[in-house]
Amino acid sequence: MIPEPETADRRMRFRNMQWLAPGDEGARSRNTQFISAKDNIGNYMPVKAIQNMLGEETDVWDMHRPIDWDFVNSNYKAAVIGGAGLLAKVFNKFWVDCAANCKISTWSPNRKPSR
DSSP, X not given: OOOOOTTOOOOOOOEEGGGOOTTOOSOOSSEEEEEOOSSSHHHHHHHHHHHHHHTSOOEEEXXXXXXXXXXXXXXXXXXXXXXXXXXXXXXXHXXXXXXXXXXXXXXXXXXXXXX
């Protein structure tokens, strides 16, 4: 077995809908995930774990980029929001945008309890 070079890129890769080449934009999963696509294990491990629980490799949308809500609402049954740390202030714009535009069922392990 040939050892892997020290410089090998072993980061997890997801099908990020905002990064696809023209012509490859169609939905490939029944559900989608809204994630932070910043490169760190705390962002990626929960995404992978949720995909394993759902039994499918979901299409993902980066919360830090514009989201095509018409596409999301037309092509997916449900969305999982998260990861970790999504109640941090940096995600406020996403939560407001999601509340105003997302019409499909959503679930997040980080959602604040309603009063």
